[in-house]
Amino acid sequence: MSSPEKKKEKVEELPSNPTPSLPDELLTSCIARLSRLYYPTFSLVSKSFGSLLASPELYKARSLSSRTESCLYLCLESSSDSRWYTLCRKPDKNKDNVSKKSTSYVLSKLPSLRSAPPAAVFTGLVSVGSDIYNIRSSSNVSVLDCQVNTWRKAPSVPVELMTFSACVVDEKIHVAGIHAESLKNVSMVLDARTGTWDHVVPIPTSLTRRGVLNMRSVCIDGKPHVAIDRGVVCYNSLEGKWERAKSNMGTFWFSDSYCEVDNVLYTVRDGELRWYDGEVNAWISVEGLVGLPKFLPGVSVRLCDYGGKMVVVWDKDMLSSGEKMIWCAEIALERREISEMWGKVEWIDHVLTVPIGYYIVKALAVTV
Template sequence: MSYPERKRKKTRWSTPHSTPNPSLPDDLLLSIFARVIFARVSRLYYPTLSLVSKSFRSLLASPELYKARSLSANTESCLYVCLRCCSGYRWFTLCRKPDQTITNNKERKSSGYALARVPIPGGSPNVRSSSLVAVGSDIYNICGSINKASPSSSVSILDCRSHKWREAPSLPVELCSVSASVLDQKIYVAGCYNQVQGNGYPDSRKNSFEVLDTKTQIWETKPVPCCSGRIYNFFNSKSTCIDGKFYVVTEDRGSEVAYNSKEGRWDSKELGMGGFMFSDSYCEIDNVLYSLSDGAFRWYDTEVREWKDLNGLFQLPKFSASACVRLADYGGKMAVLWDQLPYHYGYQKEIHCAVVERPTRYEMWGKSCEIWGKVEWCDLMLTVPTSYVLVKVLAATL
């Protein structure tokens, strides 16, 4: 039985009116996708990611990425280390390394951290330990001179997002000695300048006290301290900020003077703060001053008003009095970096790093109390020529 052939009904598909909706270029889509992903990745991995390609390296330095990090509340403290060598200055940043184990005579587990070289176009200007401070994602270099014989008023800023230096408003006066600290996004600078005679030769040193508002980028000259008829010498001074005050410790180690920023006045109280601040191995964390001096870690605050031993750092080596050690506030933790010669002395030395968990205060009877710290990790970071000098360790927020 044959069936008649059925005619297929032609269906006419109606096409809607097309609207102009061009697709985004592939490179733009990749950029947007990567920016969203990278904004949620710890910056400790950025040095490794930058090795993938030039586009990744460019993306990791883009302002849009850090804006996305800020909007996603994913900012973090990033540790930066400055070393001085014969050819200038080299900067490094703490990062995570892919290889979690290293071998040194016998295999041992690594901390997983390393110091990655920061590529800075054009190199770095001259810096000093007391002239480097971090404000947000910027590192300020107050006075670009390496010795007191060449005073300077220059100020430069290292943008830790792009790793490029840029010029900032100069100081109102050329300083031959400078010590800077940060309080409420303002940089307080205590220093000295040379007063010049009519014949062009310096007559004497005069104190200078300048404050930079990092938001407006405007310098303001403040009155220098003269308390109870006593004139304090800011030459070779050290400074820190505790309890909302800018403290300056003078060179004789016995005099401290504090500037109250809210009241706009100086106060000269002998607090005993300065005895352990002249090794450049000190930092402030949560209104407590920590110092390594004469091989011992100590702490000080304005409540106890005396230096006390910092307990619990059993994993750290016994530092000699001449050891070059630098401390930094690393997001509430304490970063400790030091250099040491290896057992088989040659033409190289080692740069080590340890991170101490946020120190814990234990209240005792009366006003007596103790602070304990616990070493989170400790590891060898770099091997460098013996001519290298550890200048500064500080943390930026990105």
């Protein structure tokens, strides 16, 4: 029998690269064909694997082989800390139990990021392509490159804002808010491709009562829609003016639980997932959703467009242990009849446990 010392020597002699005989180009081509959901686990194999998974060449190969996919990111914060996570798969150790809806999804914490920006706000986080923009009222803008999970600076907002919201239309980030000094409405657009800001006509005071307060933004029909204190307004870029939108749409701003999927607006109201039907100007409950719980008051829920499907993220406090469980579900959506939307829950998982002091800021999907 080998001694413990000899066993230790054998372990130390293992190469850092588990596939030293494969050329880097071939290895990159192979990994590019795998789902991004497995990358966080692969990064633990060795340092060389970790470097390969963060290389620009890998994502070029993914793009050339048409392997790009939606990837979920989640921002959590406490009074003293900010954390970012990404959804991944872990090996299923119980393959025989196929009846469970759980499919071994987990949230993997991103390593400590250099130059991480200060606290994020729900209305200032948007995704464009493979990037997540963190826009803050202090005018600073940071960008998380989700291919390599590093932050970089972007051009600052031209003016300091007291309150604002942002949404994306054709790789352009529309920001509407209130100037911190003049208290006047301002509207701007950041072109993510060129990195330049442009001013657009602000929301006229005739459409607002006290300015743009408690604002939430979303893109519907290719137009930025902003919920304000007197309903919803939308920006018509062809005519260069703001217009009133459907009146009942505005109830989505009562919480941070809303998103747009395939040009349909969804929100959580009275504990249920609902969608806005523009034909009848009303919010209607989504049918189906077998397995999705009713969300009790006090539960934080975030919705996200996940490549044409919806991801729902919510929390559950465990007061006895001082921890918080983060749950996640993926839902396929299908419109039936004129005013009927059905949701099929494809999987539900408890994906993370954190100290109870953390809260969910926002869930976003990028394309990588």
